[in-house]
Amino acid sequence: MDTDINSLSLKELKELQARIARAISSYEDRRKKEALAELEEKARQMGFSLAELTGASTGRTKAPVAPKYANPANRSETWSGRGRKPRWFEEALKAGKSPSDLAI
Numbered sequence: 001m002d003t004d005i006n007s008l009s010l011k012e013l014k015e016l017q018a019r020i021a022r023a024i025s026s027y028e029d030r031r032k033k034e035a036l037a038e039l040e041e042k043a044r045q046m047g048f049s050l051a052e053l054t055g056a057s058t059g060r061t062k063a064p065v066a067p068k069y070a071n072p073a074n075r076s077e078t079w080s081g082r083g084r085k086p087r088w089f090e091e092a093l094k095a096g097k098s099p100s101d102l103a104i
Contacts, residue, residue, distance in 0.1 A: 069102040078104070
């Protein structure tokens with residue numbers, strides 16, 4: 001490729017720059033995939049998965065937690081007792097109710 005870049009217009013230079021950036025990104029992506037494939041194969045040969053060796057997540061999600069409390073005014077509003085307290089729970093506590101009063 002013997003292109004005289006000095007003879008190109010600004011528009012042509014920017015197009016060439018964008019094509020080069022895409023080519024570099026594509027090259028890096030291919031190299032990463034090749035490296036990952038090699039590492040996975042080596043781990044498999046040794047009887048492991050790459051996720052086991054690196055501690056990476058296997059993509060499993062945690063099971064939902066059963067609700068522990070319910071809003072007395074609207075039983076469809078529930079809370080598991082984890083995370084931020086819902087507004088209805090805090091309001092009930094301020095009104096003098098105990099958590100055991102709200103338990104399902």
